[in-house]
Amino acid sequence: MSEPTHCAKCRREFDPGDIRYIDSARRYSSTPFCSGCVDHCRGSEIADHFCMVDRHFHGSDYRT
Numbered sequence: 001m002s003e004p005t006h007c008a009k010c011r012r013e014f015d016p017g018d019i020r021y022i023d024s025a026r027r028y029s030s031t032p033f034c035s036g037c038v039d040h041c042r043g044s045e046i047a048d049h050f051c052m053v054d055r056h057f058h059g060s061d062y063r064t
């Protein structure tokens with residue numbers, strides 16, 4: 001099993017040295033997404049917002 005090297009959502013290459021607080025390209029924990037995508041997703045106030053990041057955290061049956 002190989003570790004992902006790019007964010008599954010925005011396709012940016014993970015950069016462990018990116019310590020920016022906002023829109024960082026660091027890999028977020030053990031997810032296949034970058035920190036920037038997860039932060040953006042969690043910060044969304046759009047009720048209907050649902051993307052592959054949400055699916056990862058909530059499971060595939062959360063909403064179709």
Ligand SMILES: [Zn+2]
Nearest residue numbers: 007010034037
């Ligand atoms: Zn990303």
Ligand SMILES: [Zn+2]
Nearest residue numbers: 041051053054
């Ligand atoms: Zn999302």
